[in-house]
Amino acid sequence: MARVIVDVMLKPEILDPQGQAIARALPRLGFSGVSEVRQGKRFELELDGPADEAALSEVRKMAETLLANTVIEDFAISIAE
Template sequence: MARVIVDVMLKPEILDPQGQAIARALPRLGFSGVSAVRQGKRFEVELEGPADEAALEEVRKMAETLLANTVIEDYSVRVEG
């Protein structure tokens, strides 16, 4: 059994109101030194078998069609560890 991580983030050119809200709240809450925050999603996918190239290709297809909206989001797939 292997764990594959899929990170899904808004494309850099897409405005991220959630991240902006966090960045704006930080100084009010006593945190300084942060210039920007972006919020995205992280998926932990547990595979039944090993994380070989075929399995990773399946996870990439899954990210492309199900986990990410590729019009506005980028994704990355990697084996954990």
């Protein structure tokens, strides 16, 4: 049993108006020192078995097929401790 994390982010060149709105809200709330915010998605996948190479390869396929739209998004896969 393992938990695999897939983080999906808009590609750097894609405008993120939600992140910009959050960045503009921070100073209004008294938070300073943040120059940019990018908003993304995090998926937590509970695997039936171990996070071995075969399972991670499957997760990569899931990310490419469904979790991310690779036209506009990048993804990163990691194994939760």
